[in-house]
Amino acid sequence: xxxxxxxxxxxxxxxxxxxxxxxxxxxxxxxxxxxxxxxxxxxxxxxxxxxxxxxxxxxxxxxxxxxxxxxxxxxxxxxxxxxxxxxxxxxxxxxxxxxxxxxxxxxxx
Amino acid sequence: xxxxxxxxxxxxxxxxxxxxxxxxxxxxxxxxxxxxxxxxxxxxxxxxxxxxxxxxxxxxxxxxxxxxxxxxxxxxxxxxxxxxxxxxxxxxxxxxxxxxxxxxxxxxxxxxxxxxxxxxxxxxxxxxxxxxxxxxxxxxxxxxxxxxxxxxxxxxxxxxxxxxxxxxxxxxxxxxxxxxxxxxxxxx
Numbered sequence: 001x002x003x004x005x006x007x008x009x010x011x012x013x014x015x016x017x018x019x020x021x022x023x024x025x026x027x028x029x030x031x032x033x034x035x036x037x038x039x040x041x042x043x044x045x046x047x048x049x050x051x052x053x054x055x056x057x058x059x060x061x062x063x064x065x066x067x068x069x070x071x072x073x074x075x076x077x078x079x080x081x082x083x084x085x086x087x088x089x090x091x092x093x094x095x096x097x098x099x100x101x102x103x104x105x106x107x108x109x
Numbered sequence: 110x111x112x113x114x115x116x117x118x119x120x121x122x123x124x125x126x127x128x129x130x131x132x133x134x135x136x137x138x139x140x141x142x143x144x145x146x147x148x149x150x151x152x153x154x155x156x157x158x159x160x161x162x163x164x165x166x167x168x169x170x171x172x173x174x175x176x177x178x179x180x181x182x183x184x185x186x187x188x189x190x191x192x193x194x195x196x197x198x199x200x201x202x203x204x205x206x207x208x209x210x211x212x213x214x215x216x217x218x219x220x221x222x223x224x225x226x227x228x229x230x231x232x233x234x235x236x237x238x239x240x241x242x243x244x245x246x247x248x249x250x251x252x253x254x255x256x257x258x259x260x261x262x263x264x265x266x267x268x269x270x271x272x273x274x275x276x277x278x279x280x281x282x283x284x285x286x287x288x289x290x291x292x293x294x295x296x297x
Binding site for chain 2: 008009010011013014016017035059060061063064
């Protein structure tokens with residue numbers, strides 16, 4: 001069971017109050033992209049054993065989207081952050097580093 | 110002109126550890142916009158006395174303003190006052206980017222009253238209802254069993270629950286079963 005803090009409304013809720021929205025920070029390749037880029041966007045997903053960045057929606061609450069950084073093995077939540085960003089903010093990276101030194105996820109570390 | 114009726118027409122359940130009843134018609138207005146906008150704050154202050162802080166509810170007489178999300182408030186008025194309230198809002202917010210929509214007939218409103226009201230709610234929602242955690246003036250959107258709901262306390266041990274009208278019967282059954290006689294947990 002995950003306990004997530006919604007950064008939009010400030011509620012600390014358990015995961016049935018939220019809905020998972022898949023991998024975070026995908027670039028939406030479309031018009032003008034190569035076939036390889038489009039394939040990457042459509043099908044290629046991380047499936048890590050450890051640190052993972054995801055999108056979540058507070059569907060039984062304020063209804064807003066946000067990002068969460070968590071561990072897929074232990075279900076530990078490192079932090080949640082705004083959806084309006086292309087990469088995790090420094091304090092989230094620091095929080096992950098404090099618990100999982102040397103972590104990397106796609107091109108973030 | 111048709112006669113407006115609420116989803117369950119004031120049905121109640123009195124034989125359990127808490128009283129559950131449908132509160133009948135209530136005027137509800139969804140107000141969306143920039144909650145930091147001066148005109149909007151002024152309009153809400155005129156309506157409910159003050160601007161509700163995040164996750165709280167502001168009450169003035171029959172008027173209630175509840176914080177739904179960072180860009181949305183739920184304004185509650187007596188059912189017959191909805192049109193005039195929307196007109197007032199439209200006039201005072203002219204020129205700003207906002208939405209004031211009448212959602213009165215899309216909702217069901219219930220009340221759970223009694224010394225065990227907290228327990229009835231705690232059986233259904235993934236929310237901490239201990240007296241230290243859930244206090245007067247707080248407003249929480251969450252779920253009750255399988256449906257979304259919003260709730261707050263009007264007075265001690267009296268919760269008001271707002272849900273979608275389409276699930277009003279489910280909500281009443283749910284609350285009644287959670288309040289059935291002899292089902293005290295005495296955990297809170």
